[in-house]
Amino acid sequence: MDFTFGPDDAAFREEVRAWLEAHLVGEYAAAAGTGGPGSEHEGVAIRRAWERELGRGGWIGLGWDNHGAGHGNRHASLTQQVVWAEEYARVNAPARVGHIGENLLAPTLIAYGTQAQQQRFLPAVARGDELWCQGYSEPGAGSDLAGVRTAAVPDKGRGGHRVTGQKIWTSLAQHADWCFVLARTEPGSSRHHGLSFLLVPMDQPGRIEVRPIRQMSGTSEFNEVFFDGAHAGDVVGGEGNGWAVAMGLLALERGVSTLVQQIGFAAELDRVVRAAVDGGAVTDPILRERLVRQWAELQTMRWNALRTLGSTGDSGAPSVAKLLWGGWHKRLGELAVEIRGAAAAVGPDDWSAQTPYELDEAQRLFLFTRSDTIYGGSDEIQRNIIAERVLGLPREPR
Structure with a gap:
């Protein structure tokens, strides 16, 4: 197999290097290497500012437009996406706080979301303005995700759903603006049936509580998240189709x-x-x-x-x-x-x-x-x- 890069990739690499050299300076350079696995608590504020800097430079959402979504910052082939990743790591840039939104939520919306959902959420991720977390695992549904018990019922007053239940091992929930949640919307359903993929805003005082989980390494990247009638206005992929959407996301x-x-x-x-x-x-x-x-x-x-x-x-x-x-x-x-x-x-x-x-x-x-x-x-x-x-x-x- 040929794993070499072509002339277009080489030109793209030079563009990437020049941008990183010009922008990874000052407080961003001082934050180099922070926020990796086991250290996601480090420098969140400056890493969030760096996320917006990446958005202004057009480096979030590379390749989204390849799928016709039209909401990414620039077109980039698969090999050019690899080039970006290699050069980003080469300069030891700060670990990304927007990974979940860019690499999990966004491709899922491109594959399963409505045009209105794509227009609402993708540009905010591409700008680095909104951070996401993932509400999948529960105390009784970790590797066996089909055991989800978090429930969602219709919100007759506002439309959408009211979500009640608990999620666990939720990375960066204490900093996220939104959470995509796998919840049971069909009462009495079990296993893979009756699940829906909901988008939940995290800023709901009294309705959402985030509790850090202290690990044996001493840090708290993971959290428990408790939903008590939290509002969710969007369903991705249609009600009851959450299992297919969730599996599509995991494949990403x-x-x-x-x-x-x-x-x-x-x-x-x-x-x-x-x-x-x-x-x-x-x-x-x-x-x-x-x-x-x-x-x-x-x-x-x-x-x-x-x-x-x-x-x-x-x-x-x-x-x-x-x-x-x-x-x-x-x-x-x-x-x-x-x-x-x-x-x-x-x-x-x-x-x-x-x-x-x-x-x-x-x-x-x-x-x-x-x-x-x-x-x-x-x-x-x-x-x-x-x-x-x-x-x-x-x-x-x-």
């Missing part, structure tokens, strides 16, 4: 988004390798072999993501990608602390009872990556999807 978590993620992984691996060299752990043949294996597996994941760019249908690509990167990232976290030996188990030299304990980079990576094979669909669920939907094997007994 691949391709360019996966490549963006892998660029971040490469930077983390580089730091682990440097720590091994500086600390002398690289002389251990077993650790050295594991470092080489991590590098080789990351290259394989990249080639697989490039190979499946633009794939359609129930190909199993998202589940394969999740299995690959979840296990890889978890092993990297383990390796990050192993190469440091006993020093990885202690805090900083200047720690005292009066000073809050702060994890260092390797410790945070280790603790956060314990969740990688669970959130977003556990490994067991991904294997079931591949077996049943792609390979056609018998369904697992319920």
Whole structure:
């Protein structure tokens, strides 16, 4: 397979580099590298301002117009979207706070939304003005999303629906302006039936409560969200069709988004390798072999993501990608602390009872990556999807 870029891609790369060099300055440059996995609490205000800067530059919604939606900032081929992701990671720009709106909500509206919904919501995401969170998982419906119990009933006074229930593991809910919520709109329905995909504004005091979940890494990227009759004015894809819309959205978590993620992984691996060299752990043949294996597996994941760019249908690509990167990232976290030996188990030299304990980079990576094979669909669920939907094997007994 040919993974090279063409002349148009090279010209686009130069344009991207020039814009980033001119705009990633001052307070934005000072925020470089902040807000990654396990650190999404860092610098939210400046990262939100950076999101608007990206919108003014036309860098949010690359490729939306490829689908005829007409609300993105500029046309960009798949390879040019990869170029943008590579260059963005190369300069270690701040982690995006608008990822969910741009890469999950927007493509879903392009595929399933009405023209009015696209006109209302896509431009605000493209400007960096409105942030989104995802209301899928519940205490009794994590990997088994069909167990959703959050209910929505018609709002006779205003139209739309009133939503009541609880969502959990909701990233960035404390900062989001909107939440797309999978809720049960047909009383008495079960499993995949009677669900709808609703758009809920988060600014509803007394109707929506967000409670941060403190993780073992000490941070609180995730939240519980409680809805108590919250108003939802829009249904995407038609009432009762929420399962199809939700599955279509989950299938979007691949391709360019996966490549963006892998660029971040490469930077983390580089730091682990440097720590091994500086600390002398690289002389251990077993650790050295594991470092080489991590590098080789990351290259394989990249080639697989490039190979499946633009794939359609129930190909199993998202589940394969999740299995690959979840296990890889978890092993990297383990390796990050192993190469440091006993020093990885202690805090900083200047720690005292009066000073809050702060994890260092390797410790945070280790603790956060314990969740990688669970959130977003556990490994067991991904294997079931591949077996049943792609390979056609018998369904697992319920």
